[in-house]
Amino acid sequence: MTAKIVALALGALIAGAMPALADDTFFAEQKPTEYLARDRLLGANVHDKDGKIVGDIEDLVVDSDNKIVGVIIGVGGLLGVGEKKVAVSLPSLGIEAAGGKVNVTMPSATMDSLAAAPAYKRANPPIGWLQRAADKSDELRDKSGPAYEKAKEAAKEAYESAKEAAGPVLEKAKEEAREALDKAKDATHPSDPPKAN
Structure with missing residues (x-):
């Protein structure tokens, strides 16, 4: 009998300590x-x-x-x-x-x-403005956690894809720059020395 009373009292205490979401919890206006x-x-x-x-x-x-x-x-x-x-x-x-x-x-x-x-x-x-800004930053990070991670992963994939696509273009540009540099060097330093009169 005593255990039953204790259990009922404990149940009532727990129920009273935990807020119930009643129909009047939220209101639109x-x-x-x-x-x-x-x-x-x-x-x-x-x-x-x-x-x-x-x-x-x-x-x-x-x-x-x-x-x-x-x-x-x-x-x-x-x-x-x-x-x-x-x-x-x-x-x-x-x-x-x-x-x-x-x-x-x-x-x-x-x-x-x-x-x-x-x-x-x-x-x-x-609370100073700096602490409020840090608190707001934490709040935004907490709210956007999964979205942030998803965006970070998408950005990483986009970066790798762009890097891969840019590789051949970069190599071609480097080769053209080397050729242009060689032509410029040849134009300023001809291989045949001038003849004396």
């Missing part, structure tokens, strides 16, 4: 009430309760459960120079999407409160 953060939220201006712009959303903060818990707002500075980054919890923002536009408000925000807020510190350093 977003709902009219949904939008992409990159399209409307990232870069959106943040307004105070009076409608004055106090910053702009630069990034999202996502927790270990993949839930958005806050945003990074860039405040102060001019055109991004001298700008301070401040983390703001998601519940402190009012986000409304209507008519293809997103309106973000932070009713409790003032320029003084944002200036006094601690600057946001990253837990991990950002």
